[in-house]
Amino acid sequence: MYKKNLHNQIVELLQQQSFNIAKNDSAFFARFIANATAIESLYQQLYAQHPENNRIWKQLLQLIITAYQQRPSAFVERDTKKLQQEQWFLSNELAGMSLYVDRFCGDLQQLPNKLDYFRELGINVLHLMPLFESPLHESDGGYAVSNFRKVDERFGTLQHLQQLQQNMQQQEMFLMLDIVLNHTSHQHEWAQKAKQGDEKYQDFYYMFTDRQIPDQFDASMPEIFPESAPGNFTYVPECNQWVMTVFHQYQWDLNYRNPEVFLAMLDTIFFYANLGVDILRIDAPAFIWKEIGTTCQNLPQAHAILQLIKCCVEVATPGMALLGEAIVAPKKIMQYFGTGLYVAHECDFAYNATQMALQWDALATQDVRVMLAAQEDLARKPYGTSWITYTRCHDDIGLGYEDNSIRKAGYNPYEHRRYLKNYYSGNIENSPARGTLFSINPKTQDARISGTLASLCGLEAALAKQNEVFIAESIAKILMMQAQTFFLGGLPMLFYGDEVGYTNDYTYLSDPGKSYDNRWMHRPLIDWIKNEKRNTVGSIEYQIFTQTQQLLQIRKQLPVLSDYSNITWLTPHNIHVAGFMRSYGSERIYALFNYSNKAAYITWHAFKEHVPVPKKLFNYINQQVYTVGADYEYLILPPYDIALLALQEQY
Incomplete structure (x- = not known):
């Protein structure tokens, strides 16, 4: 719907700042007008009742303008090229790898020296796991951010990141980084000011003077980490208040009921876009809006926030795609691609976590019927959006797909999941898998699975027995799992180490900052002597690397493997x-x-x-x-x- 007054408001703002909307800035102006009604509608849907509504609305419009003004010309040119390709991110020519910089090669200064390694394998998208400042022993793998704009000194500096991005862009590679929208570290500047009693920043979080409201929230909110971080609120003695901490006690949930929070985080999103980020991974978007009497997950307002972000990004930094890291059931995940007027206009990507888990289901049972039963829901992904497909990632493997898919295959859901947990934790006789259960819920016995691709496929056990037949079989499993991920449709994302068959790394047990979290067993410290064995004909590393390389080469030869919802x-x-x-x-x-x-x-x-x-x-x-x-x-x-x-x- 066209709104003349809104149009005039935007034109007036641009004229005040000497924009040439008829020539150089015409494309930006066209995008702004095209999205303006949606931006206003979504903003008012969320914040119409807020007393500072009008003031912050004007700041939002100016923030979009400023983000475009600050966008480097090289990125504007790249935006134009991407827009000419329509959805550039659907291409079969893209293949990614996710990695921890420090565990992969030390720091950001060393990573440019590894770009040839990625190109050799066939990787042209790099997802660098969280880089921004977080407390050493309270980082949650970097997802407890204490400064969204400062690269943690463990990895280098912001300048090192910018140099890496420039090197990647010269080699036609794409950069993916995370933003943690749901929470900050308790050591973030905002949290520190809240602890000191600053009411403005206390309103950046869900903070309460007693347990009355927290208890109302807790009545319907599940626990995310019942073993290591029970409960959803933490007492803060510095200010005698309770703060919402859904994940860990050191991660404070942001209060998006406050439009100042939205504005501050959108400004951070634009900061990342103007660093040259091609894909922005939005961590835990399902949690970003809270309502008493609900699970505080997947609420309509969370989708409105994501849709508002998408509209703003499309105006100012349109070459950056958005990935929503929502690990939820198939019917829920579809909502993150957008619904109603916003179909295919919320997140460009979502993780196909269901398909990933279903492949592990099939590997354990040697039966694909559960996988096939779930495809009807997964097929509803709208055209113009895409999956991140993967066999492993930094996280655990959940078994949260629909019970009905299990029943359709003739299994009892509870017994079936119990079998899978026992199989992958090696608690079934003759199981070759060497994984560990993660986040066991003592009430429900729900649990997830940790372990590397190779260890879960039996390579660790086969090497321990020095059984050549079992080694060959485990390699075949690894390659089959990867091949389905590559050819299914979406952007395949390898997890570092899987390309040469790393097995579980148990050194995490001696690190006090990691020992409580067994997911670190599948986040290996790379030994480059081992990786060099990819050049030794006949070695396990050679077999896995070269055949993974071949699979990626085949993918890039065949445009039919682009994600055309086909x-x-x-x-x-x-x-x-x-x-x-x-x-x-x-x-x-x-x-x-x-x-x-x-x-x-x-x-x-x-x-x-x-x-x-x-x-x-x-x-x-x-x-x-x-x-x-x-x-x-x-x-x-x-x-x-x-x-x-x-x-x-x-x-």
Whole structure:
């Protein structure tokens, strides 16, 4: 809806600051006018009743203008190039890696020396785990930020980060960083002022003089870390108040009911955008609005905040995509792509955490039926948005997919999850997995799983036994899991160390800042002597690295693997095999993954259910050509094998 008064307000602001809206700044002006009504509507939806509403509204408009004014010309040019590609981030040519800078190579000064390593593997997107200042033994892996604009000295300086970004941009690589919207460290300047009694900054948090309101919140709020951080409020003796601390006691939840908080955090978002961030990972967005009588997760106001952020970013820094790190059930995750008027206009990316967990489900059971049952919900992702696909990340593996998907596969949900937890923690006889349960809830027995990709796939146990057969099998599992992640649709994000098969790192147990959190076992300290073994033919590192490299090369050859919402799951002719078809124009690819430790047989009829019916298929994995046989004949997949089959006439 066009609003003349709003239009005039923006024009007046721009004219006061000598903008040339007819020439140099015309694209910015057009984006501003196009988004202005939505920005105003969302802002008023959240803050119409706030006494400082009008003053902060004017500051919001000026903040958008200032962010654009401060955007370096090189980034403005890059914005234009990205916008010309429509959704640049859907491309099959993108592949990422997530890493802790200090554990990967020491610091930001050393990381530019590793860019050739990423390019060798086929990685052109780097997600650098939290870099900004956080207290050493109260950091939650960097997610307890004490200064959003100062790089922690453990990693280097802001200038080192900017130099890295410039080096990456010259090599056509993309940078992804985190912003923690939900909370700050208790050592952040705002929290320190709140402790000193400053009422302005006490209103930046949920702070209360007694337990009356906290108890009302607690009545319906779950505990996130019941073992290590029970409860949702912490007493602050310095000011004799209770502060909301949903995650850890040293992480204070920000109060987005206060528009000053929104403005301050949007300013930080623009700060990151103007550092050259291509993808901004918004940590824990499900928690950013709190209401008594609810779980304080996934509330409508949280989505309104994200939609408002998206509109503001689209105006001032449109080349930066937004990733919402909402690890929730499939029906809930779809909401983070936007609903109603804001479909595909909230977060550009979300983590496909459900698919990740379903692959681990299939690996443990050698049965893909639970995975297939969940795909109907996942297929609702709107066009123009994308997944981050992954087999491992810095976090644990949750089992929070729908009970109904488990029931459809013929399993009892409680017993099924108990089996998975026992399998991956090595508590089932002959289980090759070497993981550990994380955040066990003593009331419900809910738990998540920690462990590296290699250890959960059996490599650690196989190496301990020096069993070559089991080593080969574990490598096949690693590659199959990665291949499905790469070919599924979305931006694949490897976790560092997985490309050469790192097993669990137990040194965290001797570090007082980490010993309470077993997720550090799958956050390895890189030994570059081990990584150099990728060049030693026949070594485990060589096998995993070169075959991962090959899979990424295949992905980049095939535009059909871009995320055009073009996936169709195949009829499950074999419960051990997950299969889907990707189509784009005249191109078609069939992808098959055998989750069994035995050969799997797939009837050729599986390839005849969609026209045109293929006569010959070329397998990009082993370079073989297959003639499509009669329905009673079979394609045979060896244990844990992959097939990526194209119509022969495309080859």
